[in-house]
Amino acid sequence: MQDFDYVSAKTLKEAVSLLNRHGDQACVLSGGTDILVQLREGRRKARLVVDIKGIPQLNQLSCTKAKGLTLGAAVPCCQIYEDKTIAKAYPGLIDAVSLIGGIQIQGRATVGGNLCNASPAADTIPALIALGAVCTIAGPKGTRKVRVEDFCVAPGRTALKKGELLVSIHLPPPKPRSGAYFLRFIPRNEMDIAVVNAGASVLLDARKQTFVSARIALGAVAPTPLFIPEAGEALVGKSVSDGAVSEAAEIAKAAARPISDMRGAAEQRRHLCGVLARRALQGAIQRAKGGN
Amino acid sequence: MADVKEFKVVGTRPIRHDGTDKVTGRALYGGDVRMAGMLYGKVLRSPHAHARIKSINIRKALSLPGVRAVVTGKDLPDAADRIAELGEGAVNLKYLGNNCLADDKVLYKGHAVAAVAAVNAHVAEEALSLINVKYEVLPPVLDVREAMKDDAPLLLPELRTTSLGQKGDKPSNVASHFQFKKGDPEKGFREADLIVEREFFTATVHQGYIETHNATAMWNPDGLLTIWCSTQGAFTVRQQASELLNIPVSKIKVVPMEIGGGFGGKIRVYIEPVAALLSRKTGRPVKIVMTRAEVLEGTGPTPGSYIRVKIGANREGRITAAEAYLAYEAGAYPGSPVGAGAMCIFAPYDLENAQVDGYDVVVNKPQTSAYRAPGATNAALAETLIDEIAERLKMDPIDLRLKNAAKEGVRRVDGPVFPRIGCVEVLEATRNHPHYTAPLGGPNRGRGVALGFWFNVGLKSSASASVNADGTVSLVEGSTDIGGSRTTAAMHVAEELGIAAEDVRPVVGDTDSVGYTDVTGGSRVTFATGWACYEAAQDIKRQLCERAARLWEISSDDVTYENGGCVSRSDPSRRITFKELAGKLGDTGGPVVGRASVDPQGVGGAFAANIVDVEVDPDTGKTQVLRFTVVQDAGKAIHPSYVEGQMQGGSVQGIGWALNEEYFYDSKGVMRNASLLDYRMPTCLDLPMIDTVIVEVPNPGHPYGVRGVGEVPIVPPAAAISNAIYHAVGIRMNCLPMSPGKVLEEILKKG
Amino acid sequence: MPVVYIPALMRDLTGGVERVEVEGATLRQVVNNLDARFPGAKARLCQEDRIRPNVAVAVDGEITRLGMLQTVRPDSEVHFLPAVSGG
């Protein structure tokens, strides 16, 4: 593997100044499940590796009815799905964090890292988009917030500027009669990168028969995880029915711009967009109605 | 004979002797070798699938601090362009050498071009990037049918098509063509009431052993070379190294470390001679361990193939004629297992009229190696036509197979006559299994069956067994142990001497410590090495009888060995147990060592059948295996747990081959999925339990009736799953793998 | 007399004949006598007086590893096949 120095940053300030000083010569290490492979295979170059697991703000994990969920960027997946409160409040997030890699990966991999790796096929991102998550970023000029759907700008590239660091991800508290669901399609039952993945959330009216709002996102079908607002908007005011769901799924499918590679052909991916968007919506509706 | 013999040890399930070392992490595999002053080697590999090497400049690499040596193809003595018998298949030495380190041409992406030895692996890796190789890139040819065309890019300009000694006159990528013909196929097809014909396309797949290739070499100043490595055959490594390095075998000792899987892929050498060259240049031990990408891109996969099969049958379900055309990708150099595939394809059936044509074709992919019943799995896709005939005739598919099943006395399409075989017994056991009639319980579910054949081989094995004074035996045999075989070997000695398996301590010897032994492959170890151990035990018995005779002061003719001891024929009250006698050896003439080397005939072929239930998701094309049963004729199961293990492991490799495993190439001939992330071998979450039924039709050619079990279980799964998919969603797949994308495509086509 | 089964691709030498009886107590004698009757047969099967690599000889269904030294009985069958290697 290429030669590099290692620093375990203890404060946000220290990390930011290191990243600012070294620019693209530095990279951030959290769970390491992507970055170490990329460094080893030379797909990513770095002279300095900044370990951010020692920074308090990046390890926060708080979930309250009032404030919602704040998820430190260095919190590993396992810690999220092992938290009963979070599991109950955000099953749509749990869907995603509990199927990344295997148990060994989930013990290290972080949602923050999944975001910053900015893979078009990242499994947590469509779920986060559906849940309306917002990123908190710290940098030389202080902190700023970015919506998750705006965080990835190209394969492997994010909205982070020189010296900036993802601190945490915030999810609003789940509304009553709302539900979210995430799923992916892979050839095996574990350990694969998504051929297509999909996240959806819905909010139903008091009688749980009409859509108040909905959000749908697809992964692995565009250069970045794809938020498709028009698909969700198409459901607003419609009564909950297979027809409405299929319509929205078709809109999502139409928005996809898949390519062909060793994980799937464009045509296959396009077809799967419809299937997964539909299944994601159905799962979200079921949860909104109080099922699981 | 075998079927009447009463066994005490054979057929039991003792804990393997090497087990504790392996569950505690103490067992030493090739990659675990560490030595004082050891250097680490890394191999530079071609980024191109087909190119001429214009020049290699190593100056920069040599000047990197920590680098001790660099070697290229020039450092390999020119190997003669001749074919050597390497114990398990013949190999052209020039090609073998060029595959270890290319000379003037690279023939696949990942082809070894140079190697570096440095103080650690990271420095060696950095040095690779400093080696400057100038290539003239040539167009690659990746598909077997493309490669057969007259205008295809030629890999080996000197290559001419040979068909039984007849050489073609123009250059070609077709290395050889052969043909089997029995009876009159044309007439047979005229007599048929229905004829089915299909073509199949199968992708390149890899053996996928979890341990990557590794080799550590120390070339002493006295000219003695020692190689520690993971190999299926220490003696074949010794011979290959001797041929490639041009030194006598007596100057080479190969120490077979524990091996992390082989399946046929760890027979040919790759890095062993390279580590040796680097050691000679540096005077230090040099260790090379391949990365997973190197294993996938640079070591023997098993061929992709194009297969066309035509079968005719009459209304009664009798096959009247069969025809097959098999074209296999040999990879960069000739030597695909198309011959075996051609001999196996119709072997389960008693055919009057048949013709099989086989073609061995070079393409710009890694040179293929053996993989568990090499060539037979591709060919077994013919089983999907048998299923189709049964469906069209409204016959039970197993009844149809039984109607045509091969049995003792049947002449195979390739000529020879079958001895006693268990084809019928396997089919009957399959039909009688509760799985065969169990309800499927759900939509989009289907059940498939298929039958497969593999020859098994015998070859040479040696063993020596020393009697210890405490009544135990130390056994040295030469078969590297990939699946518990040293325990199976010990069980033969224990059975014959009437002692416990635990009282025989088996070790796998290096090439200086045991007689010549061929590779662990061809399902031969239990058959042949077990037989050597059986003979070594007979040798011990003979000597013990003489000792007992001396003790009792009677003639040795009056002493026989039975029930775990010596007894006097004339006075059966005179009896001494093995343990008692072992304690007296010192005073009766000294130590007793039993020895044997065998090259046995009497190999027994094996049949396996599968019943598999699948569920196909019609929206995604994904196939889930719900239930799987494998029925196999083992002849005699020495250690049933490890026989089941072979059946289960082989079945699951077949399932992976059927559903998801494939080399995914881009148009430039670059493998795009050279990692265990995207080369998708089954995980335990993809599988059900694998039910096993061991059928025992004793092989009359073996003292215990052993046939060999390792390979045949990989033969039927792909065809069985293809049949199951058809019965689930009504599509006949004509390719491997039957990955979700391809199944979905067919489902959508069907509408 | 031992019966030699002529491989399909060698039947051009035998005028299409698939099976011939040939004198001989060893494989060498059989091959030599076969060549005497069908000139060129030996060259197809052998190289430097040895069976070609990648060609296996089955006598009575058993692949022999004695090559030309293999004894052949009067009632034996001789087949020439592609050599098979296992995994």
Add this chain to the structure above:
Amino acid sequence: MSKKVHVQTRINGEEVEFLCEPRQSLLEVLRDELGLTGSKEGCNNGNCGACNVLLNGRLVNACLVLGVEVQGREVTTIEGIASPEGLHPLQQKFLEHAALQCGVCTPGFIVAARALLDKTPRPTEGQVRHWLAGNLCRCTGYDKIVRAVLDAATVKKGKR
């Protein structure tokens, strides 16, 4: 080359110090620097589980951890699974069920299964298969491995 870093940690209950380059993975350090070769390298990118170890009780791939990261932490490798009293029930059951063939994936499976039983003492077959999906075995087809783990789970807690 970057300066080697001095690392203090606990491995299998023992205080351990070592020097390593920042780029060396925990797997390299265990195997090449400390001679703990029970953890195997099968893929070096987190897809086979042969290098599984426990890091502060958590199951991880040692190939995806830097040696320098274990400063002040606790590592358990396959060499630390058995006790002076004898084999861990998982190890015993792997032997009894013939749940290994070549054995190279076995250390990873046993470490992974140990982590499972610590968390879920009586897992179902489904839970075992899900938990072990990150460990590849090419020899056994997993059948006997899954049975061995389920059987080990029936051994009384005190014995684990």
